[in-house]
Amino acid sequence: MATRKKKILLVPLDPVHDMGLKLIRKALADNGHATTLLPPGLKVHEVVEWIIKEAGIEFVLVSRTLGYRVGELLARFVDLVEACGLREQVTLLVGGMAVRPELAAEMGFDAGFGPGTSPEEVVAFIEGRHFTPWGKGEESSRKKRDLTSGFSYIYKNKGIERSLALITGEIIDWVSNKTSPGVERARIRFRSLREGEGDKGGGWEKYQDYCAGPIAQYYKEGRLPRETRTLSEDELRSLRQYKNWEGQSKIIRPGVVGPDIFIQYGTGCPLMDILHIKTGEAWGAAGVVHFDPSEGARSEGLLGGYLSHAQDGTLLTWENLRLIKCFLNPLTLWQVRAHRGLNTPETVVLAGEAGADLTKINMAYASLGAGMDPARITVDGVEALRWAAHYDLALDVVTNEELSGVPAHKAFAGMLIVAHLALQLGARPILQPLFCYSPEVMLQGQMRDNYIDFNAAKILALRQIIAAPLWPGAPIGFLTHTEDRVQSSVTTALHACLARSLGVQAISIASSDEAYAGGPIAAASRVDTLRAVQEGFRFFGSANIQPTPRAREWAGELIDGIARVLTDVANSGSFVQSLYRGLLGGPEDGAYPGRIGRGTLRRKEVEKDV
Amino acid sequence: MFRVGFAGTAKNTGKTTALMYFLRRASIRGEQVGLTGIGYDGEEIDHLTGLVKPRLKCPAGTLIVTAKGCLDRMTATYRIIGKLPLSNALGQLLLLKTISPGTVVVAGPNSGKDLRLTMDFFQRAGCELVLVDGAFGRLGPFVEVDGLILATGAARSANIINLVEDTRAFSRVFALPALRGREEIQVGSSISLHLRDGRVKRLQPASLVSESLVAAIAPMVPYASVISLPGVVPGDLLWQLCQKVEGGFSGKTMVFSDPTKLLLAGNYERAAAALAMIVASGGRPVVKRRIPLLALTVNPFYPLQTKNTFRRAFINDDQLKEALRGVSQVPVLNVKEREPNYYLDIANGKVRSELNSQKVPGT
Numbered sequence: 019m020a021t022r023k024k025k026i027l028l029v030p031l032d033p034v035h036d037m038g039l040k041l042i043r044k045a046l047a048d049n050g051h052a053t054t055l056l057p058p059g060l061k062v063h064e065v066v067e068w069i070i071k072e073a074g075i076e077f078v079l080v081s082r083t084l085g086y087r088v089g090e091l092l093a094r095f096v097d098l099v100e101a102c103g104l105r106e107q108v109t110l111l112v113g114g115m116a117v118r119p120e121l122a123a124e125m126g127f128d129a130g131f132g133p134g135t136s137p138e139e140v141v142a143f144i145e146g147r148h149f150t151p152w153g154k155g156e157e158s159s160r161k162k163r164d165l166t167s168g169f170s171y172i173y174k175n176k177g178i179e180r181s182l183a184l185i186t187g188e189i190i191d192w193v194s195n196k197t198s199p200g201v202e203r204a205r206i207r208f209r210s211l212r213e214g215e216g217d218k219g220g221g222w223e224k225y226q227d228y229c230a231g232p233i234a235q236y237y238k239e240g241r242l243p244r245e246t247r248t249l250s251e252d253e254l255r256s257l258r259q260y261k262n263w264e265g266q267s268k269i270i271r272p273g274v275v276g277p278d279i280f281i282q283y284g285t286g287c288p289l290m291d292i293l294h295i296k297t298g299e300a301w302g303a304a305g306v307v308h309f310d311p312s313e314g315a316r317s318e319g320l321l322g323g324y325l326s327h328a329q330d331g332t333l334l335t336w337e338n339l340r341l342i343k344c345f346l347n348p349l350t351l352w353q354v355r356a357h358r359g360l361n362t363p364e365t366v367v368l369a370g371e372a373g374a375d376l377t378k379i380n381m382a383y384a385s386l387g388a389g390m391d392p393a394r395i396t397v398d399g400v401e402a403l404r405w406a407a408h409y410d411l412a413l414d415v416v417t418n419e420e421l422s423g424v425p426a427h428k429a430f431a432g433m434l435i436v437a438h439l440a441l442q443l444g445a446r447p448i449l450q451p452l453f454c455y456s457p458e459v460m461l462q463g464q465m466r467d468n469y470i471d472f473n474a475a476k477i478l479a480l481r482q483i484i485a486a487p488l489w490p491g492a493p494i495g496f497l498t499h500t501e502d503r504v505q506s507s508v509t510t511a512l513h514a515c516l517a518r519s520l521g522v523q524a525i526s527i528a529s530s531d532e533a534y535a536g537g538p539i540a541a542a543s544r545v546d547t548l549r550a551v552q553e554g555f556r557f558f559g560s561a562n563i564q565p566t567p568r569a570r571e572w573a574g575e576l577i578d579g580i581a582r583v584l585t586d587v588a589n590s591g592s593f594v595q596s597l598y599r600g601l602l603g604g605p606e607d608g609a610y611p612g613r614i615g616r617g618t619l620r621r622k623e624v625e626k627d628v
Numbered sequence: 629m630f631r632v633g634f635a636g637t638a639k640n641t642g643k644t645t646a647l648m649y650f651l652r653r654a655s656i657r658g659e660q661v662g663l664t665g666i667g668y669d670g671e672e673i674d675h676l677t678g679l680v681k682p683r684l685k686c687p688a689g690t691l692i693v694t695a696k697g698c699l700d701r702m703t704a705t706y707r708i709i710g711k712l713p714l715s716n717a718l719g720q721l722l723l724l725k726t727i728s729p730g731t732v733v734v735a736g737p738n739s740g741k742d743l744r745l746t747m748d749f750f751q752r753a754g755c756e757l758v759l760v761d762g763a764f765g766r767l768g769p770f771v772e773v774d775g776l777i778l779a780t781g782a783a784r785s786a787n788i789i790n791l792v793e794d795t796r797a798f799s800r801v802f803a804l805p806a807l808r809g810r811e812e813i814q815v816g817s818s819i820s821l822h823l824r825d826g827r828v829k830r831l832q833p834a835s836l837v838s839e840s841l842v843a844a845i846a847p848m849v850p851y852a853s854v855i856s857l858p859g860v861v862p863g864d865l866l867w868q869l870c871q872k873v874e875g876g877f878s879g880k881t882m883v884f885s886d887p888t889k890l891l892l893a894g895n896y897e898r899a900a901a902a903l904a905m906i907v908a909s910g911g912r913p914v915v916k917r918r919i920p921l922l923a924l925t926v927n928p929f930y931p932l933q934t935k936n937t938f939r940r941a942f943i944n945d946d947q948l949k950e951a952l953r954g955v956s957q958v959p960v961l962n963v964k965e966r967e968p969n970y971y972l973d974i975a976n977g978k979v980r981s982e983l984n985s986q987k988v989p990g991t
Contacts, residue, residue, distance in 0.1 A: 063837050063862060063893060070833050089639055090894075093667075093764035096738070097892045100768040101860040102835045103817070105739045123695065123717040124668035124763045126738040130717055255703065 024051045024144055027075045027108075029065050030058040031082040031092070038113065039081045045137030051144065062095040069104050077144055079111040080127075089125055096126035111143070162349050162375065163278055163304065165487050165523045166412050166446040175483045175577065181584035182438040189439060189593045193400045197622040198615070199228040199318050200398045204363035204405060211336070211371045229319030236321055246327040253289055254324060257345065276518040276555050278351060280526040281544065282493065284309025287326040288338045292345045297541045301548040305351030305376075307492075307526060308342070310334045315359020315388065316614050320368070334365055339372040351375045356402055357416060358388035360615050363401040370409025376448075377406055377413045379440070382432025385597045386609035387419040392597035394615030400439065407444035414450040414489050415440070421496060423457040423608030426476060427579025432602040434580065435593065437486065448487045448523070451476040453513045454496035457608065464572065469498065469509075470516055474565040475572035477520045482577055490517050493528035501534040507546045511554035518555060519563040527551060629751050630974045632922065633773035635762040637794065637896075640783035642927030643762050644669050645682055645964060650777070653971040653982075654757050655687040662755035663734060664693040664746055666770075667763020668718070670701070670733030683731040684761075691753050692724045693746050695735045704730030712749055714742045723749050734761055740769040747772060757974055767888040775920045775977055776802070780952075781927030782943045792951045795924065797900030799956035802887045802921040804903070807914050819845065822854035835859030839868065846872035849880070856883045858916075861890050863899030870905045877911025886917045923970070923979040924960045926952055 028043055030036035036058050043053045054072060056065065069075050080095065082088060092112060099105055112122050113131035122130025129143055173179035203225060210222040226237035235241060242248070281298040283291045283306055295306050311331030314320070324341060325333045332338060339354065346352055355378035356365035362379065369377050381399035384390040406413050415436045417429035430451065437447035453473045459465040464472040477488060494513040499506040507530045517525045529539045530546035587596040596602060603609035632650070636643040647663075654661045663686065670684040686692065686704050697718030699706075710723040716738045726732070737743045743760065750758045760773055765784075770776055778798060785791045819831040819841070829848055831841065836857055842865050849855060850873070861884060870877075884890060890899045903913050926948050932941035945962065952960050959979055961970060969982040 063860075066835075066860075067837050070837070090764045093766045094892060094894055097766050097768035097888075098837075098860055100739050101889055101892050102833065102837065103859065106741065119697065119717045120668045120735070123735045123738065126667065126763065126766060126768075128717055128738070 024076050025072075025074050026051055026053045026077040026079060026144065027065075027069060027072060028053055028055040029060070029068075029078060029080045030056065031060070031062070031065070031080050031095075032058060032114070036081065039079070042079065042113075042137045042140050045141050046144070049141050049145070051141075062091065062098055065095065066098050066102055066104070069099065069108060070102065075108055077109050077111060079113060079140065081114050082112065083115045089121070092127070093125045100126075111140070113140070162351060164412070165278065165351075165376075165448055165489065169487050170485045171441055171447075172485050173483065174481075174485070175581070178434065178483055178577075178581055178584055181581070181588040182434060184588040185435050185584065185593055186439045186442050188591065189396060189400065189435075190442065192592070192594065193397045195622050196397045196619050198394055198397050198401075198619050199230070200360050200363050200394075200615075201401045203228045203319060203361070204367045204401060207364050207367045208371075208405075211367070225319070229317075231317050233317050233319035233321060237319070242321070242325070243327075245329065246321070246325055246333070249287075249289065249324040249326055254341075257289060257292060257341075277489075277514075277522050278304035278524040279514070279548070279551060280305040280307050280351070280353065280489075280491075280524060281548070282307040282309050282526060282528070282532075284311075284331045285539075286311070286329050286332055288324065288332055288341050289326070291332050291342060294539075294541060294544060295342070295345065295350070297544050298548065299347045299350055301545050302552055303350070303548060305353060305524065306346070307378075308332065308334075308339070308352070308354045308374075310355065310359075310365070312388075315361065318360050318618075320361055320364060334361065334368060336368055336372070339368055339374075343373050353378060353414070358384040358390060358395075360390075360394075360398070362395065362398045363405055366402045366405040366409070366411065370405060370411055374411060377402075377411045378416055378450075379403060379406065379413050380415045380417070380433065380436050382429075382436060382597065382602050383416055383419045385611050386424060386432070386603045387422050389612035389614045391613055391616035391618075392594045392611050394618055395612075396594050396597075397619055398615075399436070400443070403436075403440050403443045403445050406440070410446075412446040412448055413440060414448040414491070416450045416492055417452055418492065419603050419609055420452050420454060420456045420458065422603070424603030425458045425579070425607060426451070426456070426472075427576050428583050428601075428603045428607065430476075430480070430576065431580045431583035431587065434483070434584070435587070435602075437484075448489045449480055449484075450489050450491050451480060452492065452496055453490040453494040453517065453525075455498045456496075468566075469495075469513070470563060471565050471569040472572055473513070473516060474520060474569040475576060477522065478569060478573035479576035479580070482573065483580070487524075488520075488522040489524040489526070490522055491526035493526045493532070495528070499528060499530075499533040501531075503530040503543060503546055506530040506533070507550035510547045511550035514551040515554040515558050516563050519558065629747070629755055629758060630775070630972065630977060631747060631758045631760065631773040632972060633760045633762060633770040633776045633919075635765075635767055635770055635776050635778050637765055637778065637780040637784040637798065639764045640927075640929065640931055641779040641781045642925055642929070642964075643779045644684055645927070646777055646779050646925040646961075647759050647761050648682070648685060650970075650972055651686065651690070651759055654759075655690070657971060659756045659974065660689070660691070660754055662691040662693070662750035662753070662758040663732075663761070664736035664743075664750075664758070665734040665761030665763065666736060666738055666743065666766060667761070668698075668733070668735040669761045669763070670698070670731060684734060685729065686726050686732045687729045688726050690726045690732075691750060691755055692726065692732055692734060693721055693736045693749065694724065694733065695719045695721055698733035698735050701733045702731060704728060704732050706732075709753065710749060712746065714745060721746070723753060725753075736760075737769065740771050743769045743772045757972060765894070767891055770888055770919065771886050771917070773919065775922040777923045777925060777979070778802075778921060779925045779927060781925075781948065782930035782941075783927065786930050786941075786943055788943060788948055788951050791948070792955055794896050795952055796955040797896035798891065799921060799924075799958070800900040800903065801890050801896065802919065803957070804884070804887055804913055804915045804918070806918040807883065807916055817858060819858070820854075820856045821845070821848050821852040822856070823848070823851050824853055825851075833859065836861045836865050836869070839865065841865075842868050842872065845869060849873045849877070850875050852880060854881045854883060857889075858883075858885045859889065860892050861899075862893030863890065863895040863897070863902060864893070866890070866902040867898045867905075870902050876909025877906045878909060880911045882906055882911055882913045884913065884915050886915050887919055920977065921956065921958050922972070922977075923958050924952060924956055926960060926962050927964075 353376035354369035529543040531543035695718035
């Protein structure tokens with residue numbers, strides 16, 4: 019239905035500036051509305067005279083930079099309009115620096131538009147439409163993005179495909195008669211959540227039998243581990259104010275025109291996490307990643323309740339996850355990572371039940387970079403992949419072992435094994451190569467001239483192997499950041515622009531203080547990098563970054579290296595032994611197979627259907 | 629139902645503190661109180677200065693009209709009783725009843741017409757006393773209340789002499805007498821002059837918003853017995869009119885709609901001076917509708933701007949209160965003082981002292 023054309027008076031009460039109003043006037047005129055732009059600097063009663071004189075004015079939009087005493091002036095204007103009998107006739111709007119809806123309400127205006135308001139937003143308000151930042155009439159079509167959508171997972175490199183088939187077949191066969199405390203806990207958790215009430219019923223009483231250390235102690239004695247506490251009623255109640263926060267914030271989504279941008283949270287406290295999430299959402303993040311504590315990954319079992327602790331990483335509990343989920347924007351993609359510890363399968367169950375969209379699993383990295391016993395994590399990892407398929411959770415396969423010194427081609431070989439395994443088990447993998455200044459390139463010099471070529475080579479190589487979604491991380495620019503927030507933001511933005519130019523599906527970014535925060539990061543630093551990335555995207559638009567010919571050469575070398583490693587693993591006849599023996603990264607690369615969970619595997623007694 | 633507005637001469641003059649004081653008193657007395665505001669109140673941090681503000685605390689059982697967008701910011705628990713067919717910049721207005729005490733955020737009707745409709749809702753919900761919080765120096769919607777409590781203080785002017793003169797002027801305008809019951813003066817929706825020969829001259833618009841209107845009216849005044857100015861009358865323009873009229877206002881009645889119309893443009897002193905000039909020359913300024921001033925509250929606090937930030941500053945509390953005591957016939961209260969013991973007398977529409985149950989001097 020066509021919108022009835024409106025008559026609008028534009029009033030620059032500011033003594034000088036009326037540029038904002040000129041832009042709005044153009045947008046209104048483009049939509050067929052009649053506007054009158056008054057000269058700057060009129061007195062309020064002179065504006066009232068104009069409204070009286072110009073018959074039929076329906077909207078008055080006042081522009082004014084706010085400061086102390088200016089509020090009184092604008093409030094007086096509203097009073098004058100009313101006292102002159104014009105309030106029924108006109109809708110009063112105010113815009114300018116420092117204007118917020120609360121302040122507009124306080125001054126008696128019908129709506130307020132703050133800095134960053136687009137002219138289209140004002141037009142939408144005047145036309146009585148709900149404004150959506152991604153364009154007129156597109157709100158209903160805006161859905162949460164599926165990063166794996168449209169990917170065939172067809173291999174272009176058939177040699178690599180054959181090796182992967184051999185390796186994954188062996189893995190599935192090897193794990194088939196094995197179980198672990200982690201596997202059992204995941205099944206109990208699933209039954210309990212489905213048949214019981216969270217941590218009651220559904221066979222929950224057996225859960226503690228599969229726990230160890232401080233977690234077993236918690237379930238036996240009810241004592242929380244050190245520096246861990248339950249959130250108070252008051253703290254939980256205080257969250258109510260953030261429930262609809264995104265409604266009051268300016269949601270800018272660079273993800274609409276480029277890769278979806280993920281931020282990582284894990285302050286240790288779910289309340290602070292929620293503030294970080296809301297800040298991230300308000301400044302354009304399309305997705306958020308739940309970071310659990312590294313210590314938690316080394317303990318058998320997960321705690322319960324609304325818990326906070328004085329360490330990095332937020333405790334994975336059913337209640338914490340549900341609480342965080344409550345505050346997520348419905349469009350925000352939510353990843354709960356499960357890739358590296360003794361609770362990998364159970365974490366996927368919790369993530370799936372709590373409504374996550376994504377998880378993160380990689381047995382090679384967990385073994386070589388996160389201290390897990392290869393045998394244990396292989397059994398748990400396969401189980402976790404089955405759960406991911408069950409919940410239809412897409413998963414990224416991260417290659418953070420590169421940061422320990424494992425060369426990219428070996429890390430990629432491990433990633434491709436896990437990705438292929440995921441496909442075999444019905445899950446949807448996303449490849450996560452690092453965009454980083456890794457020990458490998460420091461030693462070999464691939465980034466001596468620029469950061470573009472080797473990162474681009476990774477993307478080109480993976481694309482020549484398989485048609486799979488790509489999500490560079492994590493975060494992009496790893497080891498290029500310094501304690502200088504400006505430098506940190508710039509390097510993040512440049513890596514993001516490279517990722518965008520390469521057409522990847524998502525990126526994870528750090529805050530500008532993440533590498534050097536020494537504790538929970540600051541919200542302002544979170545905003546730094548989101549804004550920097552947004553500016554980068556704006557700067558490049560649809561223009562691309564052109565790598566040098568070295569990128570293609572390195573891509574070829576990477577593919578050859580990956581193929582070689584996979585052949586060696588396939589020929590060895592055992593994925594787990596390959597991890598122990600260093601075929602996917604060994605001591606000479608700075609990678610050591612871990613010991614966490616060693617000796618905990620048991621022969622499976624009765625096959626249970628999931 | 630007794631409706632009381634809490635107006636301020638500026639932002640940060642202590643409207644909310646004054647309102648909370650009388651809200652608490654009414655609650656102790658067991659009265660059913662309704663609460664709303666014509667702006668936005670209850671925020672933790674001042675939107676403009678960044679300074680911490682007093683939160684609006686509310687006892688259980690209070691009826692509140694506020695916008696939907698405020699609900700998530702309150703710690704008081706509540707039940708939604710009704711939805712009003714009104715909205716403001718923060719969403720639709722709702723009628724709530726608090727179940728447990730706590731902080732509330734109030735952003736209610738933003739015009740006089742909407743405030744009138746809101747009062748109907750309070751009336752139907754059984755309110756005995758409705759408190760309406762003001763915003764900045766806004767007065768317009770307060771034509772819908774039965775009495776006004778004016779909050780003033782250093783935030784209006786940190787100079788005590790200026791503040792006293794300003795408050796005196798405000799009080800004088802609010803002290804204007806009403807038209808006598810038997811007077812049948814037709815004050816329509818436009819400026820009108822009732823000439824001695826029986827004719828009535830009408831001019832559009834209703835408000836005296838331009839110097840050209842002043843120039844048009846002034847020559848006719850000597851021939852008029854009644855001058856009716858039903859709309860806004862800025863003090864400056866009324867002063868100009870007084871200057872231009874030859875022969876003064878002897879025997880003439882000048883009718884204004886209500887006191888707020890003379891003060892909306894802000895310059896209280898000029899408006900009071902013009903009225904004094906009319907009286908001095910034998911004229912009789914009156915209002916069609918009186919809005920009694922019930923009390924003055926004083927606040928020594930003001931936000932002091934230093935470069936780009938503000939810090940809390942105060943003028944001498946005792947000097948301020950003492951200086952303002954003589955400027956008006958109504959009680960002057962510092963509601964932050966310990967146990968000042970005043971309350972709103974619903975039956976008589978007054979502010980009274982609880983201590984001796986006697987009428988406060990001057991009321």
